[in-house]
Amino acid sequence: MTLLTIIQRTCDLIGVARPAAVVTSTDQTVRQLYALANEEGDALASSFNWQALRSQYTFTTEASAVQSSALPADLDRLISNSFFNRTTRRTVIGPITPQQWQAIQAQPQLNRVFLAFVERSGQFLVTPTPQTGQTIAYEYISKNWAISPTGTPQDQFTADADTTYLSERLMILGLRWRYLSSRGLPYAEEMRTYGLQVEQVQARDGGNSELTTTGDDQYVLSPNIPEGSYPGP
Numbered sequence: 203m204t205l206l207t208i209i210q211r212t213c214d215l216i217g218v219a220r221p222a223a224v225v226t227s228t229d230q231t232v233r234q235l236y237a238l239a240n241e242e243g244d245a246l247a248s249s250f251n252w253q254a255l256r257s258q259y260t261f262t263t264e265a266s267a268v269q270s271s272a273l274p275a276d277l278d279r280l281i282s283n284s285f286f287n288r289t290t291r292r293t294v295i296g297p298i299t300p301q302q303w304q305a306i307q308a309q310p311q312l313n314r315v316f317l318a319f320v321e322r323s324g325q326f327l328v329t330p331t332p333q334t335g336q337t338i339a340y341e342y343i344s345k346n347w348a349i350s351p352t353g354t355p356q357d358q359f360t361a362d363a364d365t366t367y368l369s370e371r372l373m374i375l376g377l378r379w380r381y382l383s384s385r386g387l388p389y390a391e392e393m394r395t396y397g398l399q400v401e402q403v404q405a406r407d408g409g410n411s412e413l414t415t416t417g418d419d420q421y422v423l424s425p426n427i428p429e430g431s432y433p434g435p
Contacts, residue, residue: 203370206362209235212377224362235381240358242376246368247347249400251281253408254367255347260288260339263332272319272326272338276355278345285319289336292316294328303329369403372396 203211210220212235221232247255255278261271285294296319298306303320306329317338319328346355351363359366366373375396382389 203365204362205236205239205359205364208239208366208370208373208377211374212381215374215378216381225360226362234384235377236359238377238380238384239373242373242380243347243358243366243368246372246376246400247278247343247345250404250407251343252368255344256281256341256408257344258339258341260337263328263334263336263338265331265334267327267329267331269326269328272328273324274342274344276344276346276357278343280321281341281343284341285338286340287317287332287336287338290315294319294338294340297321303327372400372403375399 206221206224209224209232213220218231221227221229224232224236227233227236257274257276259274259277261269263269264271280297282297285296286292287294292315294317298318298320300320300322302318306318317328317330317332319326321327344355345357347367348356348359349365349367350356351361355367356364375392379389379392379396382392
């Protein structure tokens with residue numbers, strides 16, 4: 203579905219005439235729905251780590267605390283515990299708190315083997331200072347929840363033919379209650395329906411790991427050792 207069809211479906215639900223265009227429309231109701239569509243996109247994208255918005259990023263370390271190439275241009279938020287130094291094959295710890303960062307700076311760096319990081323003033327800082335040329339990889343959530351007609355990811359709807367990585371059904375339901383609320387009309391039931399649908403979609407998004415009561419549900423990363431049938435002495 204496109205921005206235009208999302209708005210048209212919403213108009214059917216709220217009982218107003220379908221528009222032939224959205225972005226170029228001068229009709230105040232259509233203009234409001236357009237603004238609410240972008241508001242809903244921002245809110246829905248921020249509400250959950252949707253798999254469709256999840257990306258991987260890698261960068262090469264510099265011999266500096268500040269890593270100038272560590273953050274992608276479309277970054278919205280980092281996914282914790284996904285940071286690994288592929289060169290040393292060790293976890294990169296963080297983001298740590300400002301208190302932890304300052305405590306680390308006050309200690310000797312001689313025996314530290316794990317890197318730790320923090321974000322400050324839009325910069326990505328690492329301690330201890332890494333060697334040049336190490337590869338660090340992690341996953342993050344992109345701020346780009348919309349897609350242009352040419353397939354370019356973007357952080358808002360800007361054309362009638364734009365589509366979205368997010369659930370169109372949730373977009374429509376979200377638009378419905380937001381519109382009713384903005385007009386001072388009853389919207390509690392529509393908002394409740396929307397919330398229930400969001401929970402259901404979130405529960406299905408990306409699948410789930412198999413649960414077990416044996417304690418063997420952890421995927422072993424290393425070392426790569428057989429689980430049994432060891433040769434005798």
